[in-house]
Amino acid sequence: MKKREKLSLYTLALILIFTITGSTNALSQNYDPELAAKYGADDYGMKSYTFVILRTGPNKTEDKDLLAELFRSHMENINKLSKEGRLIVAGPMGKNKKQYRGIFILDTQSEEEAREMLKGDRAIAEGIFEADLFTWYGSAALSAYLEVHEKIAKRNP
Secondary structure: OOHHHHHHHHHHHHHHHHHHHHHHHHHHHOHHHHHHHHHHOOOOOOEEEEEEEEEOOOOOOOOOOHHHHHHHHEEEEEEEEHOOOOEEEEEEEEOOOOOOEEEEEEOOOOOOHHHHHHHOOHHOOOOEEEEEEEEEEHHHHHHHHHHHHHHHOOOOO
């Protein structure tokens, strides 16, 4: 390799290193330690949650009064956990072949804690839904979604 080509490659490498280092420094300049602490973020701005998939359970009751009562309990537990800041995301799923009914993302430290939180939901406790729980690692800022949602919803469920 000619001396001139080596110099060009060396220069290009230095430019890339400075560009990458500069980009990294620019990103870290945006870091807000108070905001990170508020949302429980690790060094990557992330944290662990419990991701819950609700699917159709074994209880196939057709008692309309009982179903109304169980779904009322379901919504009450969702609202309670949301007000406590423990339920970060919830929502139903459209019809599908796997019989998935909805999802939750819970701000928890463990699966046991998540199961305790779901005990208040009679639709799960009585088998209308079954809950599959998974540890999920996502942005710690996810709970900021709740603050915004409160401001854009005309009605609460």
